[in-house]
Structures are given as C-alpha cells and as structure tokens.
Amino acid sequence: MDIAIVGASGYAGGDLIRLLLTHSQANLVCATSRKLAGTPVTKDHIHLKNLIDLDYTNPSVDKIDADFAFLAVPHTAAMQYALRLKERGIKTVDLSADYRLPQTIYEKTYGVKHTAYFKAPYGIPELHRKDIRGADFVANPGCFPTGATLAAAPVADLAAQIIYDSKSGVSGAGDSVSETTHYPNVDENIAPYKITAHRHLPEMKQEAEFLGSTAKIYFTPHLLPAIRGIITTAHILFKKPVTLEEVQKRYESFYKNEPFVRLQTAKLGGVRGSNFCDINFELEADGTRLVAVSAIDNLVKGASGQAVQNMNIMCGFAETDGLRMPGMFP
Amino acid sequence: MDIAIVGASGYAGGDLIRLLLTHSQANLVCATSRKLAGTPVTKDHIHLKNLIDLDYTNPSVDKIDADFAFLAVPHTAAMQYALRLKERGIKTVDLSADYRLPQTIYEKTYGVKHTAYFKAPYGIPELHRKDIRGADFVANPGCFPTGATLAAAPVADLAAQIIYDSKSGVSGAGDSVSETTHYPNVDENIAPYKITAHRHLPEMKQEAEFLGSTAKIYFTPHLLPAIRGIITTAHILFKKPVTLEEVQKRYESFYKNEPFVRLQTAKLGGVRGSNFCDINFELEADGTRLVAVSAIDNLVKGASGQAVQNMNIMCGFAETDGLRMPGMFP
C-alpha cells in the first residue's frame, strides 16, 4: 500500500517513518515538507540514513499520489487537506486536532474557524475500534488525552472528580526552539504549564462522557526533563468508596484483549519507542481515591504509533503490524 | 554560639555546614559520624574543602559540648539524643521525624515504639513562629509537608479535598545507594512511589487541621530526574466556588511579612540552594479548583535551611542569618 505523509519533517513525521519501515504492507512513496522540499528525508531524520532513500516534496493536495495518507501538519493546516483527500478516496489518519472535537468546541478551544468540518471517529482503538474499522478518515487523539483516558477508563463512570496530573517529555513541544525548551529552563525542574486550561482538556472530557462518566474532569500538564514519554497520574475521586477487587476486575476485563495496554508498573523505560500503554494503580485505604498511573511514549502511542494502529484497523491489517518493536529499556 | 551537628555526614549534614559557614553567630565545634569518625569533614563533603578544618567525632550524648545541636540522624536514632540534650539545656532542632507527630500517630506511621517522647513545636515558622520562639527543642518538618503545606495554607480551610502531587529530586532519598536511585532507573522517567501512603502524609493532615481545614488530604510523591528540589502541585478542590480576588488576597495577606515565601512562578532554579519557597497559583475558570504550585529546595527549606531558620527564631537571631544566599539560577 502506497503511503504519503503530509508534514513528514518534525518529530511525529520522523517516528511515523521509523515505524512504517517495519510494516509489512506499507510503502512510503511521498513525504512532504514545505521547508525541506528537494532535500533527502535523512537531512533532518539522521537516524533513518541508509534505511530510506526518498526526498521531501511539496505537492498540492491533488497531486498526492497514494492509497493512504497521514496528516502530520499542525491544526488548521490539516483541514486544508482533509476534505479533498476524503473526496479523492484516499484513506487518512489526521494527527492534528482538527477533527477530534465537535465543531463548536473545536472553534472555541483553538480560537479559529473550522473551514472544512466533518465528523470523524476519535482514534483511541481501545474505546472506538468499531467506528474506526469502517472509517476512511480517523482523527488521531492528542498525546495527553490518550494516556489520561486509558488510565481512568475502566472506572471513569464511578468517579465524581478526576484530576489528570501529567508529566510530558520535551519532544511533545516539537522541534521548534523556544524559551520553554531552552535546556537550562527545562533541566533540574518540572514546570507546570497551562495549569487549568490546556487545549487537550476537551478531548478528555469528551472521552469521559463517552465512557458514561459524569465526573468533573481537571487537567494539569508539566514539562518533564526528558525527551520522550508521558506519565499521567490520574487521581480518581469516587462518588462512593470502592473495593480493590472491583477495581482490579474492571481493569483486567477492560483491557484483557488489548494488544497495546499492559497492566504493569508504568515506567517510561518500559514503553519508550513502542506503542504500549502501561498502567498500574493503587487504591486509597478507605476506597475514596484511586491513583491510576499510565505511561506512554508521546510520539508513539501518543501520536505516530496510534496513527499506524488506526491505519491497521481501517485497512484490515494485523493491528500490531509495524508496531511489534518492544520499548527500549533501559 | 558553639554548634554540634549529630549526623553530619550525609546530604542534610553537608548542607547544614554549608549554611552555617555564612552565619554570623554560629561556630561549628562538633560534627559527629559513626562511620567517618577520625576523618576530616571534607572527606565526603568535598565542596567544603579549604572552608572548614574539622574532623568527624563520635562522642556519647553526654560528651557533646555545645550550646546548640542539630540532630541530622535517621528517625529512631534521634530519640536517643533528644531527651538528654534537653535535660542538659542544649537547645536542639531535630531534623528527623521523631518529634513531628503525636506519639500514637508516630508509632503507627513508622511502625516503632517511641522510647523518649515529649511534645515539641512543629517547625514551619510561617505557621508556628510563636511556639518556636520560646522553645528549646523544635521538630523540623519533612520536606514534602513543608512545600505542600505552604502551597495550600492560605486557602486550606475552604477546601473539601486537597491532592498534593509532588515531584522530588533524588537527593531526598539520601546518599545511600539503591535500585531506586540507580541512574538508569531515574533518568528519562518520573516514578510515583508510595502512591497513597507515604509517611509524610500524617504531617500534612496535622497541619491542615491546624489551619482549620476539614479537607480530606491526599498525597502522591514522584521521583524527579533532578538532584535537588521539590515541586508540589496542590490540587485544591473547594467546598464551593471561590473568586480569584479572594484567593489572591488570602495568599498576599498570609505571606506578606514572610522573609522566605515569595509569590512568583515556582521554578526549582529560583530556589536551588536557598531557603525560599516560591508559590504561584491558577484558579479553574469556574472557581472549583485552585492549583497552587510551590517550589523549595528539599535540602534547604525542606531540611537544613529551615532548621537554621528555626535556630534563629529560637535564639533570637535575625531570622535570615546564614540564609541570605539567593538560589542558583540557572
């Protein structure tokens, strides 16, 4: 299957290529970049040297010649490709935020008009696999909502409040230089940011509702001095005390057939570079609070890996194709 | 004033000496260590070389010849010195946990008998300065309870639940080698530990009660890939919504005369090596949650610096003596 990646430079683009190189059905034929068109993909993706021989191009949407497309461009840019790809029958996973939320919520959250809105399945396979299966376009979730939602999903309906306290590696901020990512500002610190109003919160609320939860959802992200990975510490306050047996049963049952969710101690080393989400939890002695901890690689299960997983489901491939590499520990 | 440090090797001991070197009244005459008795203090505290010329000794409690003592030994060891120092009229700050809690709670929390119990002021000056002033023995608080309590204190009485999600540098675990502090287990990760039942929780509850709070208190610490510092993200859920004006007024009023609490963005770089606690906060749009973030150096305001501050108050010295060095930024 011929594949195009729109916006293939950048961290998510690089990780998409890394994963697709091991996919049994994928044949990358097009990698676009406005800035780097005409130069080899390995110009910025130095890790791919000797493994891929392709130049960046910058075609118009109608010149993209592929069976499947990944949109790895920023929000508002994705909507300029989505509709036309759909019309041309090119199945697509969009890694941006443009199709994750209902239009009004999207426009309020991102402060922009949506010029090409349509409804698309929200690509957390563990929750929406059926919708994804038949789809020709899937909205790939944000990195924080993926880890947070998977941490709390099995018990979300029992909660009165859920506080997601997340810690993300710096690659989540992309490869663009800023004060925030200047080494001396990151190292030996852990800075909370967008403390009560991060743009990923509406996705978390939407998924909690989908799970039948009436809980109030709160979210505070932090910038972790690390390159990759998100640890989400989900503080789940229950409407009434629960027992450990019930919690255990729910988590085991919820994830028992999932290839990429493992119930074991959540450490970034366990998932680094892989599509796994590791989850462990501990119940307050009086049953009022569950602390569920999830670990994902923000660029894999939080972006490119989940995108490949969605592609696999959409196209009827083995769900783990291209995603069988374990994490890198240590 | 002649000063003895009981347990002067180790990180807290080293930082005590570092601070006392700049104190106008302090004269360190005795630094004890079982393991290193007979060797120079600069054997393990290499940063002090050229600045101090003193050997470790290992005297019995009755041979400690000083006007003031710091106990920087582990819990259960401190109680073997405390009563006798008190009887001998040697004013003391105890950095261990032995006198922070009522006896029954202490014994339950630490799983040991207390063999020399007496009541002592809890040494957070911002809350207990009056009690500290007249005291001859002060229990220096835990590092986590210091940062957490200061973060929430001004609004604790309005809260229904407070969740302290804390991130601590590795020096908090001391200089003893373990799996937990093995570099590849710490780096590029942020591990939650003792997720619902850390020993510092009872101190946090005690101080919340002291502040008139009826809130349910929760605490989850994490091991941050950094040497020094604790960021505590206090998620304060209110009984009923509050306004930003009220919150601001309370924080400003509560800390207006405090020499070591600053209301500014909490970053570890701002407080590293210093006795400051920096606090900033953000209110949820609907007024239901306040996120108050505090930054301290766990070895200074969280241990040795606060101990010196307590000594200053106990002895009538300027409260900032020995503590005027700013943090190290970057």
Next chain:
Amino acid sequence: MDIAIVGASGYAGGDLIRLLLTHSQANLVCATSRKLAGTPVTKDHIHLKNLIDLDYTNPSVDKIDADFAFLAVPHTAAMQYALRLKERGIKTVDLSADYRLPQTIYEKTYGVKHTAYFKAPYGIPELHRKDIRGADFVANPGCFPTGATLAAAPVADLAAQIIYDSKSGVSGAGDSVSETTHYPNVDENIAPYKITAHRHLPEMKQEAEFLGSTAKIYFTPHLLPAIRGIITTAHILFKKPVTLEEVQKRYESFYKNEPFVRLQTAKLGGVRGSNFCDINFELEADGTRLVAVSAIDNLVKGASGQAVQNMNIMCGFAETDGLRMPGMFP
C-alpha cells in the same frame, strides 16, 4: 534456528531479546538466569511483556538445547561455558571479555587465570568479517573498543599517537547498584574514571596493530549523564601532516560497503537503540590532528547488536536481519 541466551537478565540480555524478536530466523528457546530461574523473562524486562512468553531457567551447560548460544555473563563466567558449547557444536558469540585478547594479555589485564583458553575471531565485522564468516565461536568486542576503533581505523596507520576520550552512558555499568551510578553522583557531572588504565585499552591496542598502526594508544573514559550511548572523541596526532582530501577518501573507501557505519554527524540520538555507528571528523587547519567522533549505542553496536551481526555472518543470514530498526530520534 533455536537460540539460547546464557545470562539473559541484565541490560545486554534484555537488548539481545529485543533485537531477536525482529529476527526472521531466530527462535529464542532458552534464557538462563541464576537469580531469576523460574520467573518470567518479563519480570525484569518489563518492556518485553506481551511480546515473549518464556521463563528463565538455569540449566547446566550440557542441558542447553539450542543451535546457537549467546554468552551474556561476566568475564570468567563465560569461560565455563565456552569450550563445552564448542565441543557440542553449538555456535556461540561471547559478549564477555574472555576471548578477546591473547591469553597472557587477558590474564594480566583481568588479574585472573584463563582456564579454558582458545583463539577466537574478534568480532568487529568491519575489520574481521572474513574470520567471523567461518567461525563457530566469536569474541564480541568491548563497547569502548568498538566505537574507538571504528572512529580511527581508516587513518590509524598514519598516526603517531591516538587519544580516545570517550563518554559513555550509565547503562554501560550494568544494572548493579553502586556509588558510581547513584543518581546524584552522575547527574550534572561527567566523571572521568580509570583515567589511564581501563581494561578495554588492550583491545584498542590490538586492533590498532591489526590495522598496521604503530601509534601509541591512550584511552580515558568518562561517565556521561545519559542512559545509553558512547561518544568517542578520537584525537589522532599524525606522524606528518595530512590533507583533508586524503582523510575523506580513506573514510569513504573504508566504510563504503558497510551496512552499519554511516559518515554523518555523530549524535547519540541518531544511533539510540540501533546497530549503527555514526562517524564525523574534522582536520586541524595545519593537518597535524584529526578529531574523529563516533557515536554508538553501547548496548547495541557496543554489545547485543554487534553480537547479532556476528551471528548473522557466522550463520550466513542477511547481515542486517534483526537489526533493521532505525535509531530513536529524538
């Protein structure tokens, strides 16, 4: 092909399994561990959960039932398996130091008697591919000698002195806890160690000689605050000044058919998790010194990956089988 890993816990063992999981011919049937016999391999290798279903065992050497063995045990332990495996016709790659050096040099370097010596090819394929091809036993090189030798090889014969100044991630010290690897001792520092007499030096000398070099070889390693990877800065002082053209020609010619050596800026991110060795160089303006910089992942090209590469050559598999995953950048 059925494969046994002797000493499969530990970092090198874990990375061997990680790589073999993607190998088209390898079937891991035996993973030994004295300490963990009877428990699943995923007990300590948490990254492998869901991907491998095997328990550690602890068979005697005669009970190891496999076509191929990797010895990932410490030096002196390997020699207790090597000869018997050879006799039983089980092809073997030994990741320890036991067969890398002539017996007398080995015994002097490691301060022990060699009780089962025989001569084996030294497994840097870029230098000894022919010898490896026919071998039934290969000595896998040390991590430092691999990166260092590849950096200097093309010009080693022109050198009067070579100083290898190497910087290694902490995983090179293994998963055993020590003062050296205690987080606060590693972070925000870069400690040189075994400054003039590291055990890997004789391997470097041996390979320089093999390359026809009469240069005096020096080596100083440093402990880098990072988990994986070695950067070697090779300062090559020439007998007489050379030109950049000559240097470039030599490097390009030396590595032109090598699947795992790439002439591009050496960054650990480019090789992390992969079997690549990236090399760049810069010539002093007057031609007297070449600084050649190499980057490898110490656990892959510096251990397990090179072991798989050697296996591939010994067994006639594609040399890149099991080693096609790119590095993880960022």
Next chain:
Amino acid sequence: MDIAIVGASGYAGGDLIRLLLTHSQANLVCATSRKLAGTPVTKDHIHLKNLIDLDYTNPSVDKIDADFAFLAVPHTAAMQYALRLKERGIKTVDLSADYRLPQTIYEKTYGVKHTAYFKAPYGIPELHRKDIRGADFVANPGCFPTGATLAAAPVADLAAQIIYDSKSGVSGAGDSVSETTHYPNVDENIAPYKITAHRHLPEMKQEAEFLGSTAKIYFTPHLLPAIRGIITTAHILFKKPVTLEEVQKRYESFYKNEPFVRLQTAKLGGVRGSNFCDINFELEADGTRLVAVSAIDNLVKGASGQAVQNMNIMCGFAETDGLRMPGMFP
C-alpha cells in the same frame, strides 16, 4: 564601593549580582539592560527576589555613576565602554573577549576591527596576580581557557602537545534560544562543536606561552547535558617521560597558596556555584602522558566569580570577599 554592572541581565550578570550580595564592600547601584530598562532586576533574575530592589537602567557610558564597573556585554559591545570608563577613572573588569588577546590576534579570531584597543592584564589571578594588583582595567578570561590553563599550568613547560578535551554545561551558551540548546538536542547526548577551531583556543595558547611552554595546543569542546560547570580533561603528552613525584611536587607547589584551587577529585558538584577550581591528575604508567582533570563552575570561576576575585585584587580587598560560599553538593 558603588558598583555598576553593564549588561546585568543574562546568566553572567545574574551570577555577578548573586555573589556581590554577599560582598562586604560592594554596593550595587547600577544594573544596565537595553531590553529590560525600567523593569526590576528580579524580572528575569527570579532567584534574587526579596534580596535586591533595583531597576534596570540604560545610561550612556558617561552617565554611569559608580566606583567600579563590570562589563558583562558581548564582545565588540565592551569596547564601546572600556576606554571611556578608563578615562573617567572607573576601575573595570571586562568579562567579554575584547581585551584578552593582542589586537591582531583578536581581530583575526573574532573577524572584527578593534576600535578602542589598549593592553590589559589577563585576569587569571593564579598566573597574573601581580599585574592585576596595580591595574585599573582587567580582561576577565574565557571560561574554557580558565579551567584548561589551570589544569595544565604546573607542567605545561614539559609538554610537547596538550589536548584540552572540555565538557561544558549549557549555561555557557547564554540564555538565548537556539537549535543547539533545544532540550531534545542536548539531553542524552554530548555533542562536540567547533572541534578544532574554537575562539578560546588563542587564549589557551597565549597562557601556555606565558608559562614557558612550547607545546602544540589543541582544544575540542563538548556540550554536556548539564546546566553549569566545565570539566576539562587535559591530555598532556610530555617531551620525555616524567615521574609522579615530580608532577605531584609541581602541582602542590604551584597551587599551595591559592585560595581557590584545590587538589582533589574534580567533580562539578564540588564546585557548583562556587569560585573553586578542583584539579586531580593521573600519570600514564610509562610517564608519557598526564591526564589532568579540572572542574570549575563556568559562570563563577569561569566568569563572574573570577571577575569578583579580580576586583578584590585590584581594590585591595580580601581576595575571597564575596566568594566564601562553598559549592553546592550534591
């Protein structure tokens, strides 16, 4: 003594203020910044809050009203202040490169014309204390030349070649954002840069010559994933083999009266935040190479601390005034 800091924002400016706060004679009256004029010094130097109450100003050179000035502006900017300050009788330490080298070498190295050249002592007190004592203007050395020169000075005259392989924390690059200092490009790596031709090399050569050395001097810096500190590994190749006794005698004699050079294991933790330079060394068994390792804090002994030390010498103050704070370990 009234003090002005020209260019007081930035890392070196902040550290100057930090140190001067503990100086018995210094009274900071003027802190200039083009960008931040009119805002409090604590706007960017958050660690100084509560400790200093001063606003940035932007006066012309003739309006600077002080007894002593520090120039902490970039090279080429300093020369616009230096001559006029000299004429006005304001003693000055210049932290830039403008007066460190003879004019022709300066102009060649920095690729600019020097418009206000005069000769000034080079401010490494351990080598040039006498010249500094009488001076009204001192050129403060570069961070790398300081650590490198001190490492090799006692034996420089015996050397045929010296290779300085230095590793610097990221604060050395200043507070300006760049690709180079983007967290994911620094972390888990150690990048050599300006591998054969860094601008600090001429200073190293000049000081080697001053020490009577005819050695060929080479220099390769690396960017260490750390905030502060420089470890220089000086590989000193001798003209003929030396003995350890001779080396030891030379180092002890050279530094025996120096308040800020300590012969002990060089670790960044030992010197962090302080003006110390720690040095240890190891001699190759055959006496042909000495590896001397030095540790400094690049912002203190490598910049602001040495500047204060120079001020103390110029003004006849105690040389350690403002510099008595030990390093921060851990």
